[in-house]
Amino acid sequence: MQKQKPRGPGKPGSRAPSKPGGSQRPNNKQHNQKRAKELSRSKLAATETEIQELRAKYNEIDPETIKTFAQFPLSQKTQKALSEAKYTTPTEVQRLSIGHALQGKDVLGAAITGSGKTLAFLIPVLEHLYMNKWSRTDGVGAIIISPTRELAYQIFETLKKIGKYHDFSAGLIIGGKNLKFERTRMDQCNILICTPGRLLQHMDENPLFNATTMEVLVLDEADRCLDMGFQKTLNSIIENFPPDRQTLLFSATQTNTVEDLARLNLKNPVYVGYGTAKSVDTKPSGSTAVLALPELLQQSYVVLPLEEKITMLWSFIKNHLKQKIIVFVASCKQAKYLYEIFCKLRPGVGLLALYGTLHQDRRIAIYEDFLRKSHVVMFATDVASRGLDFPSVNWVLQLDCPEDVPQYIHRAGRSARNKSRGECLLVLTPSEEEYMIGALKEQLNLDIRAVHIDPKKLFSPRVKIEAFLAQFPELRASAQRAFLSYLKSVFLMRNKRLFNVLSLDLDAYAQSLGLAVTPRVPFIEKLKWRQKQQNQPEQQTNKTTGFGHDNDDEDGSGEDEDDFIKIKRRDHDVEGGATELEQQLGEESEEPLVVPKREKLVTKAALAKKAIKKNLQINSKVKFDEDGQTLADERNQMKALTARQQKQQQQQKDDDGGINLVLSKALLNEEDQYDKQRFRELVKKRHKLQREKLRKKAEQQQSDDDDEQNEDEAQQLDMDSESEQSVDLSWLPDPDKIYKKRNEKDEDEEEEEEKEDARQNDEEDEDDDDDDDDDDEPVFKKSRITDKLTLMDTEAIAANLLAS
Numbered sequence: 001m002q003k004q005k006p007r008g009p010g011k012p013g014s015r016a017p018s019k020p021g022g023s024q025r026p027n028n029k030q031h032n033q034k035r036a037k038e039l040s041r042s043k044l045a046a047t048e049t050e051i052q053e054l055r056a057k058y059n060e061i062d063p064e065t066i067k068t069f070a071q072f073p074l075s076q077k078t079q080k081a082l083s084e085a086k087y088t089t090p091t092e093v094q095r096l097s098i099g100h101a102l103q104g105k106d107v108l109g110a111a112i113t114g115s116g117k118t119l120a121f122l123i124p125v126l127e128h129l130y131m132n133k134w135s136r137t138d139g140v141g142a143i144i145i146s147p148t149r150e151l152a153y154q155i156f157e158t159l160k161k162i163g164k165y166h167d168f169s170a171g172l173i174i175g176g177k178n179l180k181f182e183r184t185r186m187d188q189c190n191i192l193i194c195t196p197g198r199l200l201q202h203m204d205e206n207p208l209f210n211a212t213t214m215e216v217l218v219l220d221e222a223d224r225c226l227d228m229g230f231q232k233t234l235n236s237i238i239e240n241f242p243p244d245r246q247t248l249l250f251s252a253t254q255t256n257t258v259e260d261l262a263r264l265n266l267k268n269p270v271y272v273g274y275g276t277a278k279s280v281d282t283k284p285s286g287s288t289a290v291l292a293l294p295e296l297l298q299q300s301y302v303v304l305p306l307e308e309k310i311t312m313l314w315s316f317i318k319n320h321l322k323q324k325i326i327v328f329v330a331s332c333k334q335a336k337y338l339y340e341i342f343c344k345l346r347p348g349v350g351l352l353a354l355y356g357t358l359h360q361d362r363r364i365a366i367y368e369d370f371l372r373k374s375h376v377v378m379f380a381t382d383v384a385s386r387g388l389d390f391p392s393v394n395w396v397l398q399l400d401c402p403e404d405v406p407q408y409i410h411r412a413g414r415s416a417r418n419k420s421r422g423e424c425l426l427v428l429t430p431s432e433e434e435y436m437i438g439a440l441k442e443q444l445n446l447d448i449r450a451v452h453i454d455p456k457k458l459f460s461p462r463v464k465i466e467a468f469l470a471q472f473p474e475l476r477a478s479a480q481r482a483f484l485s486y487l488k489s490v491f492l493m494r495n496k497r498l499f500n501v502l503s504l505d506l507d508a509y510a511q512s513l514g515l516a517v518t519p520r521v522p523f524i525e526k527l528k529w530r531q532k533q534q535n536q537p538e539q540q541t542n543k544t545t546g547f548g549h550d551n552d553d554e555d556g557s558g559e560d561e562d563d564f565i566k567i568k569r570r571d572h573d574v575e576g577g578a579t580e581l582e583q584q585l586g587e588e589s590e591e592p593l594v595v596p597k598r599e600k601l602v603t604k605a606a607l608a609k610k611a612i613k614k615n616l617q618i619n620s621k622v623k624f625d626e627d628g629q630t631l632a633d634e635r636n637q638m639k640a641l642t643a644r645q646q647k648q649q650q651q652q653k654d655d656d657g658g659i660n661l662v663l664s665k666a667l668l669n670e671e672d673q674y675d676k677q678r679f680r681e682l683v684k685k686r687h688k689l690q691r692e693k694l695r696k697k698a699e700q701q702q703s704d705d706d707d708e709q710n711e712d713e714a715q716q717l718d719m720d721s722e723s724e725q726s727v728d729l730s731w732l733p734d735p736d737k738i739y740k741k742r743n744e745k746d747e748d749e750e751e752e753e754e755k756e757d758a759r760q761n762d763e764e765d766e767d768d769d770d771d772d773d774d775d776d777e778p779v780f781k782k783s784r785i786t787d788k789l790t791l792m793d794t795e796a797i798a799a800n801l802l803a804s
């Protein structure tokens with residue numbers, strides 16, 4: 001940075017003396033603002049000149065002479081991003097279409113899968129907004145519609161890459177995301193990439209969303225967006241768009257039927273990919289684009305009975321462990337089950353599953369996982385069949401037959417993209433072979449190679465699968481769902497010449513999935529019954545179900561096996577269109593489908609329930625006495641009594657509306673009384689215990705004191721004469737007192753006697769305390785007599801007494 005020279009005060013442009021945190025800031029700010037204004041003015045001027053120059057070149061664009069993107073009159077921002085992303089040479093579809101699109105024409109682009117159609121519409125979108133000086137505040141300028149969420153996400157990622165130097169804001173509006181968040185941001189977006197259902201939801205519910213500013217509309221996979229599944233939704237969306245707009249339609253299997261073009265209000269569209277670019281005047285409406293597949297894609301097919309499919313798939317995966325494979329199946333539940341069971345079987349390669357009923361975040365995570373990995377097998381439904389650009393997919397295995405040739409093309413096109421090599425194997429059942437191979441040969445002019453599998457090279461995982469199913473009930477349930485879901489998908493196929501549900505061996509198919517018992521398939525039972533009733537040749541083409549395939553609607557609505565007749569892609573018809581359509585077609589159908597009443601099975605349990613309901617006495621036993629008189633059965637009587645009581649109680653309850661308040665109150669009172677009484681007793685008991693403790697403590701103290709005293713006495717007693725120790729005469733009455741002849745005794749002796757008396761009295765008192773009911777004569781005394789007096793002593797005493 002350069003240092004500035006100090007200038008004198010007062011001079012224009014002079015600065016105030018530099019004070020830390022002083023008045024320098026406002027001047028700086030003003031200066032910066034001024035600079036920014038100048039810059040933006042000069043930028044605008046440059047942009048303006050660039051725009052003028054570019055616009056002038058638009059009419060000179062000649063697709064035949066263009067070899068690089070740099071030769072296109074594109075803004076510098078776009079050019080820079082393209083070269084950074086290593087896009088230097090345009091592909092054929094880009095070379096042919098970008099010029100027309102830049103000139104503001106409507107374009108119908110058809111080109112083989114993986115030929116770069118995404119850039120063919122994204123570049124014109126960016127350029128249109130740039131040339132019209134679109135800013136953030138101008139609202140939505142372009143809307144790109146994709147039939148699947150993953151494809152919308154992929155387009156968004158590409159847009160981020162090539163539009164990174166532009167100042168436009170872009171939004172990804174797909175189902176399964178936060179609606180509120182989208183709602184608040186949508187009006188600030190200049191480019192919206194969305195799925196039809198979600199876009200219509202915002203149009204209906206979001207007051208902030210305004211599509212009237214929109215100038216460019218793009219339909220990627222246009223034929224899919226315009227087909228029956230999205231018909232109503234798309235019609236409603238188009239109503240909200242301004243009629244004066246540019247429309248770009250791209251697909252590998254393009255539509256250009258008169259109705260579709262009329263619906264979209266196309267003005268002199270340019271056809272790209274139908275040979276040379278032609279205007280609508282030279283291209284008759286109603287014809288279809290040239291259907292083609294990449295040259296580097298090797299295609300083959302194999303014919304197998306339905307029940308052999310899993311064995312074949314297992315063997316195929318085991319033989320291609322170092323490859324990137326997509327396995328297409330007809331329904332979400334099949335994809336789920338295959339993923340679950342193959343995970344258990346552990347083939348030795350990474351496994352993934354992508355289908356519509358998964359949570360959106362999970363779907364995106366799986367999509368990205370598959371993008372990254374080089375050796376992986378992904379089980380997928382047709383959510384992955386259109387537009388997704390997975391690099392270096394070695395194999396596409398179409399395990400279930402596609403609905404038609406366009407679907408075959410889109411599935412196969414996930415491999416051999418952008419001039420890389422790839423292989424596709426189509427698995428057909430014997431009943432599907434003739435029609436499908438015929439259609440492929442006819443429409444694609446394709447000589448598809450038949451492959452014969454050596455049965456010796458097949459490894460059957462059936463025993464293991466059965467073992468897993470026996471061990472894991474949830475896996476068994478998943479297998480059952482997969483079984484029903486496949487049959488339903490076949491049943492709902494529009495092309496009844498290709499798909500015949502009645503020709504399938506259900507038991508064998510169930511066993512191949514590991515199921516020991518074949519699940520019941522109500523709709524096939526009904527179909528068979530109907531056929532039997534009508535006594536007609538096999539006819540399952542009832543018009544109510546003529547909506548074709550796609551068991552796995554793109555936006556992932558679940559399926560219910562018990563639904564007999566259900567319009568697929570119901571979720572695309574936001575305003576209950578499917579139901580209307582259903583009704584309409586229901587009316588058209590020649591004969592309503594009468595469902596037979598099945599004979600109800602009468603089980604023992606049902607009979608018993610019936611008997612109990614009617615209050616019949618079941619299993620009653622009658623006893624007779626010796627005279628033949630009936631005896632009352634006590635057990636039954638007891639039962640009857642209890643039942644009566646219960647009934648009465650129930651009745652009483654019912655009368656009171658479930659609760660007898662008076663009875664409940666009385667019961668509660670009683671409970672309360674009991675609780676109180678119990679509490680009082682507990683308190684008393686505690687007090688008594690406390691008293692006892694105190695008393696014992698006091699006694700203990702007392703006895704300790706007594707012991708001490710006794711010890712003293714004992715010591716004194718030890719000093720007494722031997723005669724006194726041998727015979728204790730203390731119990732005898734004092735002779736002096738009795739005979740009033742008190743002999744002179746030693747003072748020591750008297751004292752001793754007195755002490756002894758006192759001690760004995762104490763002991764008597766103590767004993768009295770212990771047991772009030774004792775005799776007057778203390779027990780202690782008695783024992784002492786018996787212990788210490790011999791027979792001789794007693795005799796002597798008696799003699800003395802008598803003598804006295």
Ligand SMILES: Nc1ncnc2c1ncn2[C@@H]1O[C@H](COP(=O)(O)OP(=O)(O)OP(=O)(O)O)[C@@H](O)[C@H]1O
Nearest residue numbers: 087089090091113114115116117118252387389418
């Ligand atoms: N000009 C280009 N130069 C190099 N690579 C390109 C060019 N244009 C596109 N690609 C690459 O080719 C691949 C396929 O492109 P894209 O997905 O747009 O094909 P697509 O025609 O839309 O396929 P699909 O029909 O399956 O939708 C992408 O990986 C893309 O990056």
